[in-house]
Amino acid sequence: MSRILLFTGKGGTGKTTVSAATAVCAAKLGYKTLAISTDSAHSLGDSLEHELGPEPALVSKNLWAQESNILYNLEKHWGTIKKWLAALMAWRGLDEIVAEEVAVLPGMEELANLLWVYYYEQEQTYDVVVVDCAPTAESLRLLTLPEVAGWWFKKLLPVGRKLMPIATPIVNRVTDMPLPDKEILDSVEELFYRLEGLRALLSDPKKTSIRLLLNPEKMVIKEAQRTYAYLNLYGYPTDAVVCNRIIPARADGAYFEKWKKAQAEYLRDIEERFSPLPVMRVPLLDTEAVGLKRLAEVGEYLYGSSDPTQVFFEGQPISIEHNDGLYTLTMKLPFVSKGDVFLLRSGDELIITIGNQRRSIILPQVLLERQVKEAKFDAGELKVIFEED
Numbered sequence: 001m002s003r004i005l006l007f008t009g010k011g012g013t014g015k016t017t018v019s020a021a022t023a024v025c026a027a028k029l030g031y032k033t034l035a036i037s038t039d040s041a042h043s044l045g046d047s048l049e050h051e052l053g054p055e056p057a058l059v060s061k062n063l064w065a066q067e068s069n070i071l072y073n074l075e076k077h078w079g080t081i082k083k084w085l086a087a088l089m090a091w092r093g094l095d096e097i098v099a100e101e102v103a104v105l106p107g108m109e110e111l112a113n114l115l116w117v118y119y120y121e122q123e124q125t126y127d128v129v130v131v132d133c134a135p136t137a138e139s140l141r142l143l144t145l146p147e148v149a150g151w152w153f154k155k156l157l158p159v160g161r162k163l164m165p166i167a168t169p170i171v172n173r174v175t176d177m178p179l180p181d182k183e184i185l186d187s188v189e190e191l192f193y194r195l196e197g198l199r200a201l202l203s204d205p206k207k208t209s210i211r212l213l214l215n216p217e218k219m220v221i222k223e224a225q226r227t228y229a230y231l232n233l234y235g236y237p238t239d240a241v242v243c244n245r246i247i248p249a250r251a252d253g254a255y256f257e258k259w260k261k262a263q264a265e266y267l268r269d270i271e272e273r274f275s276p277l278p279v280m281r282v283p284l285l286d287t288e289a290v291g292l293k294r295l296a297e298v299g300e301y302l303y304g305s306s307d308p309t310q311v312f313f314e315g316q317p318i319s320i321e322h323n324d325g326l327y328t329l330t331m332k333l334p335f336v337s338k339g340d341v342f343l344l345r346s347g348d349e350l351i352i353t354i355g356n357q358r359r360s361i362i363l364p365q366v367l368l369e370r371q372v373k374e375a376k377f378d379a380g381e382l383k384v385i386f387e388e389d
Contacts, residue, residue, distance in 0.1 A: 006202070008211075010135060015039075018244065020047040024063065034120065036067075038110065038113035044065060045065070047295065122197075210239070212238060215244055267279075326373070327386040349363065
């Protein structure tokens, strides 16, 4: 069974370096490993010091790498649908070149990139696939499309198949508007089921782990929390947080002392906010981490003697469910009694105090406009129920 490791976080936190380092470590342990970048601003090839293209290239023993090409991917995964959309827009009067560009719907690029992961899992091509994701988890949120569109696809698509042969000759008498034919409907259906399979694959904690990248900086921590909230909302398994670019203790001087003091406070904050997820630490290096040797050193800081493909945390400490118009946020708090828990809502944060420890949870957009209806603690779980909008 293959393992899929996705690294995501704010741009500039070092996702590419950490992704590449993880892939190098996995390959050294004998796993047939692929490092793939789904970020349109590619730097994976630079990190590995190897020229990469839209198909996997052998970098070293057991290690392949690939940089997704948008046009290549769209043609591979969306080609038939895109051509029909372009023809439809050209029929509406758009210039053909402009129609080709506009036919790329929002999110198509990210999804087309991620579909490679599903393809490799189906083919069982690699033991480990390490994904350097786009700067945010937006592409992962797009994978809820099968859930949202499921009814339409399953109910209306069969009806469309039956009606289209009847409707096409009639419509063609009054207009030359291009209508979707059987090939296009087949492509739409196939794409839907691929996305559904990808969604199931990336939410399977036995196969997939998402690791959050951040730096010890206030704005970056906040962004990582928001990403983590969305990952929990959509049921994606996060098993670790990677804190990158920590100033090492050996850095001397008053200038570095101020930075080290600030970072120490942020590190404590990160431990509290993301507990019980393990926090891996990578120091600020004295030279650029490029090439297999330097990446292997980063891997040592990350994993030590541990297997980078293992699951570092199982379960979801925070989950969000929607039932009967109400949203319920559940947090597991084992070994805590009811009288020790204090709850406070402050803007987009839910602050939970347990004794002298505090947890701050960034709420996803869907909960921001909803008021807390009630909170209850039972059997080691805190449940916060939000009112209907």
